[in-house]
Amino acid sequence: MRSKKIHFLLIIFILTFFYCAPKEESEVLPIYHCYKTSEEIIIDGNITEEAWEKAENAQFVDRDGSIPEQKTTFKWLWDDVYLYGAFHVEDNDIWATMTARDDSLWVEEVIELFIDADSAPKTYAEFEINPLNTVLDLYILNKYNNRKDLKQLWKWDCIGLKNAVKVVGTVDNRDDIDQYWDLEIAIPFDQIYTAPNVPPVAGDRWKIDFCRADRGKKRSVSTFWSPPAFHNPLSYGIFIFEAGK
Ligand SMILES: [Ca+2]
Ligand SMILES: [Ca+2]
Ligand SMILES: [Ca+2]
Numbered sequence: 640m641r642s643k644k645i646h647f648l649l650i651i652f653i654l655t656f657f658y659c660a661p662k663e664e665s666e667v668l669p670i671y672h673c674y675k676t677s678e679e680i681i682i683d684g685n686i687t688e689e690a691w692e693k694a695e696n697a698q699f700v701d702r703d704g705s706i707p708e709q710k711t712t713f714k715w716l717w718d719d720v721y722l723y724g725a726f727h728v729e730d731n732d733i734w735a736t737m738t739a740r741d742d743s744l745w746v747e748e749v750i751e752l753f754i755d756a757d758s759a760p761k762t763y764a765e766f767e768i769n770p771l772n773t774v775l776d777l778y779i780l781n782k783y784n785n786r787k788d789l790k791q792l793w794k795w796d797c798i799g800l801k802n803a804v805k806v807v808g809t810v811d812n813r814d815d816i817d818q819y820w821d822l823e824i825a826i827p828f829d830q831i832y833t834a835p836n837v838p839p840v841a842g843d844r845w846k847i848d849f850c851r852a853d854r855g856k857k858r859s860v861s862t863f864w865s866p867p868a869f870h871n872p873l874s875y876g877i878f879i880f881e882a883g884k
Contacts, residue, residue, distance in 0.1 A: 669865050669876040671697055673715040675841065675883040676723070680716065682825050684805030686725040690716055693884050694725070699851055699862040707862045711750075711851050717880060719838045721801075721825040726750055732855055733808045733817040735769040741793050744768075744775045748854050750822055753868065753875060755846040756834040760784050760872035763846075764831060766797070770820045772804045778832075779870070786870050801825040813856070841882040846875040 678690040694714035701707050709729045716723045728750065735747045744767045745751065755763035761782055767775040776797045780790035802824045808817025828837045836843055848868040853860045865876035 668874070669697070671695060671715065671847070671864075671876060671878050672881050673717055673722075673878060674881045676716040676718055677883060680721075680723050680823075680825070682723075682801040682803050682823050684803035684821055684823050686714075686727065686821050686823055691725055697864065699849065699864055700866065701860075701862055702866045704866075707853075707860060709853055709860070711862060713849060713864070715878070717828075717839065719828075721827055722831075724752070724822070724824045724826070726822040726824075726849075728820045728822065728851065730808070730819060730853060731816050732813055733770050733806055733810055733820050734813055734854075735771045735773070735810055737769060738771055738773050740773065740796070741775050741777070742773060744773060745852060747852070749852050751850040751852070751869075752824075753848045753850075753872065754826075754831060755872045755875055756831045758844065758846045759833070760846070762833050763872055764795075764797075764833075766800075766824075766826070768802055768804070768822055768824065770804055770806055770810050772802060774800065774802060776800065781870055781872065784871065784873055789870060797826065797830045799827040799830060839880040841880055843880045845878045845880075846872060847878040848872075848875040 672695050676690045680688050680690055691714055694716050696712055696714055699711040712727045714725045737744055749767045749769045752766040753763055763779050765777050765779055778792040778795045782788050804820055804822050806820045809815055849864045850868045851862045865874055867874055
């Protein structure tokens with residue numbers, strides 16, 4: 640009888656544990672450790688500050704997890720005002736034509752950022768920046784965690800956003816061989832309305848993803864930090880704010 644009771648309690652314990660235990664996201668989602676910096680970062684497209692050398696380096700992958708031929712690497716840092724990002728985008732054919740804010744940048748070459756600060760996938764911010772340094776920014780209401788009934792709040796502009804690109808190559812000539820473009824960006828925390836803490840507290844976790852459209856003459860390649868990205872916020876990677884190194 641006693642043994643039956645112990646078995647019963649054990650089953651209850653196991654069921655309770657598995658029901659309450661958070662999903663082990665780290666087993667399937669990439670993790671980025673974003674360190675706090677006290678050094679000045681000038682948003683000029685030159686990712687040459689010493690601070691960047693201390694940041695964790697990560698890279699984009701193909702939909703199947705493989706490393707694409709033209710690599711994209713990125714780093715992030717933060718201070719009390721901004722979230723700083725740096726992307727290094729290898730590309731032998733860099734091109735873009737759009738220069739108006741909130742233009743359809745995704746049909747050309749672009750880096751896209753999806754920021755789900757409260758890890759509640761129904762709301763997140765989207766940024767896109769092209770090699771001409773044109774910005775698209777909007778808030779998304781995504782009731783079903785997919786593209787169904789997506790509400791896009793285009794009028795939202797991230798006030799105080801700083802962004803700069805450095806192109807080693809030509810954006811307006813597709814007949815020559817280019818090398819790369821770098822994007823440096825500073826997003827003011829006070830514009831991320833869904834952030835649980837402004838500025839973040841060390842240990843805060845956001846859900847974030849990045850994508851790249853590399854639209855070559857023969858084919859388009861989409862790469863990601865955590866595929867499938869885009870409007871699948873449950874797939875975004877885990878972005879952890881860490882104290883300074
Ligand atoms: Ca810089
Ligand atoms: Ca390209
Ligand atoms: Ca906008």
